[in-house]
Amino acid sequence: MILTRRTLLLGATATLAGCDRLARNEHFRKALFSAENFHKWAQRGLMAPDALAREFRSDQISPIFRANGTANPNTPAYKALWRGGFADWRLQVTGLVTRDLSLSLAQLRSLPHREQITRHDCVEGWSAIGKWRGVPLKTILDGAGLKSRARYIVFRCADDMGGGRPYYESIDLADAFHPQTILAFALNDRPLSVANGAPLRLRVERQLGYKQAKYLMGIEAVDSLAGIGKGKGGFWEDHADYDWYAGI
Amino acid sequence: MGSMVDSADRMVPRHRLSTRLWHALNALLLYILFTSGLGIFNAHPRLYWGQYGANFDRGWLVLDRFPGWLTLPGHYSLALSRHWHLAAAPIFAFALLGYMLWSLANRHIARDLAFRREELTRRHLWQEIRDHARLRFPTGEAALRYGLLQKASYVGVIFVALPLIILTGLTMSPGMNAAWPWLVDLFGGRQSARSIHFITAFALVAFFFVHILMVLLSGPVNQLWAIVTGRYRLPRGRA
Numbered sequence: 193m194i195l196t197r198r199t200l201l202l203g204a205t206a207t208l209a210g211c212d213r214l215a216r217n218e219h220f221r222k223a224l225f226s227a228e229n230f231h232k233w234a235q236r237g238l239m240a241p242d243a244l245a246r247e248f249r250s251d252q253i254s255p256i257f258r259a260n261g262t263a264n265p266n267t268p269a270y271k272a273l274w275r276g277g278f279a280d281w282r283l284q285v286t287g288l289v290t291r292d293l294s295l296s297l298a299q300l301r302s303l304p305h306r307e308q309i310t311r312h313d314c315v316e317g318w319s320a321i322g323k324w325r326g327v328p329l330k331t332i333l334d335g336a337g338l339k340s341r342a343r344y345i346v347f348r349c350a351d352d353m354g355g356g357r358p359y360y361e362s363i364d365l366a367d368a369f370h371p372q373t374i375l376a377f378a379l380n381d382r383p384l385s386v387a388n389g390a391p392l393r394l395r396v397e398r399q400l401g402y403k404q405a406k407y408l409m410g411i412e413a414v415d416s417l418a419g420i421g422k423g424k425g426g427f428w429e430d431h432a433d434y435d436w437y438a439g440i
Numbered sequence: 441m442g443s444m445v446d447s448a449d450r451m452v453p454r455h456r457l458s459t460r461l462w463h464a465l466n467a468l469l470l471y472i473l474f475t476s477g478l479g480i481f482n483a484h485p486r487l488y489w490g491q492y493g494a495n496f497d498r499g500w501l502v503l504d505r506f507p508g509w510l511t512l513p514g515h516y517s518l519a520l521s522r523h524w525h526l527a528a529a530p531i532f533a534f535a536l537l538g539y540m541l542w543s544l545a546n547r548h549i550a551r552d553l554a555f556r557r558e559e560l561t562r563r564h565l566w567q568e569i570r571d572h573a574r575l576r577f578p579t580g581e582a583a584l585r586y587g588l589l590q591k592a593s594y595v596g597v598i599f600v601a602l603p604l605i606i607l608t609g610l611t612m613s614p615g616m617n618a619a620w621p622w623l624v625d626l627f628g629g630r631q632s633a634r635s636i637h638f639i640t641a642f643a644l645v646a647f648f649f650v651h652i653l654m655v656l657l658s659g660p661v662n663q664l665w666a667i668v669t670g671r672y673r674l675p676r677g678r679a
Contacts, residue, residue, distance in 0.1 A: 205509045205514075207471070208475060208509065208511075208512055208513070208514050209514065211472070211475075211512055211513070211524070212512075212513045212514055215513060215520060215523075215524070223527075224523050224524065224527050225523055225527075226527075227523065227526050227527035227530070228526070230530060231526060231530070231613075231615075234530075235613070235615040235616060235619055238616075238619040238620070239615065239618050239619035243618040243619055244618060245614060245617060245618050246617055246618075246621060246624055248491065252491055252492070254492045254494065254496075254497065255496065255497070256494075256496040256497075258494040258495055258496060311491065311492060311614075311630060313612075313614050313630065314484070314494075315483070315518065315522070316483035316484040316518065317480065317481070317483055317484035317612075317634060318484050318486070318493055318494035318495070318631075319491070319492045319493060319494065319630050319631055320492050320494045321491060321492045397614070397618075398614050398615050398617075398618045399614055399615070400614060428519075432518075432519050433517075433519040433520065433523070434519050434522075435522070435523075435526075438614075439613060439614055439615025439616075439618075440522075440526055440613050440615060
């Protein structure tokens, strides 16, 4: 009955290899990935629709707000916009809306703001607290007039993730109309830096970092995510099997 | 009692079906949770205290990645580690809740796990520590009851460590933070909760090794038989 380190190691490796094989089975994978639905159902059931993410005091802000993902889109089109101080940048609001909108940064800045000091939680495990200022997404959606068929809001970004595939993300209407869901143009009282998503990024405070799409170019209201990208509702969802519901 | 000493082997009921099922499920789930948890940890192998913490902040623990033979999956995949972890976690949490309620109802807690007044004396405790150190395990009828140290470790795991690891896990979820804001206050921040989650995981690993060691030292075949079938051969008394 003496278990040597070697047997233990072999046992552990064999069991893990078994699990790995299991995770390649299509049916098992589907069952494993369906846990997302349970978490979404349970969390939405436990929280009030307008339950707020924690807001912090200004002395709790991270000394340095870590930027992650694309640090600079660096495409010729983005560089041209950046050189012009984003004066030529427009946010296109399209899809299942009664009027398409094309909004400049100045127009967005003139709309009523919301300011919130919230915690940004990366899927990797780290957190950073920052103060965001921006326009509630609800204001924009109400302005464009969402059609009753619309179920999701898709966010199109300027950063190319390789092979001409721009970053994109999506949220459902429960989060789109949440009071803390804003299109932010300022972080810690300064215009958004390039690393943090200039000129405009999404804040969906009850979800993880990869939902907080940076370098926003367009917003599209859709009734299904099937036709967008590979159909899972976001770049990492499509290419790395991340959960679409990122409240977990 | 004296008549049992040195008598023939006697098979007695030892573990209830609920205990055996929960034990088997836990062995599987804790293995999945620990290895996939290390896979998730590898995405950012640094720990902090407080509300926030990222690379520019001071971590109290900064490690390299855990090797592939310890993680699930065996290669680095944050998404897949999360799928394993988040699928196993709710089953594990509800199984614990179910086991707690069931053990309350069938009086497993009151009969087998609750401390008795006569055990809680310094003399008794000292005696048990000495017996443990000399590997003198109870025999005869006495072997049917859990010792004080054994009870303390089981109670510590069931009522402290396991709830703690579940609650700190929930605290890391931004959705749960909105649903149950008191979680963040309870642990003093998401990054503190992440640290406590990690420490508790390793405390459970320590329990696992001591647990296995005690099984090996106290008659592994008999103990294994008991946790599978529920029946236990009562150890004969020492001459």
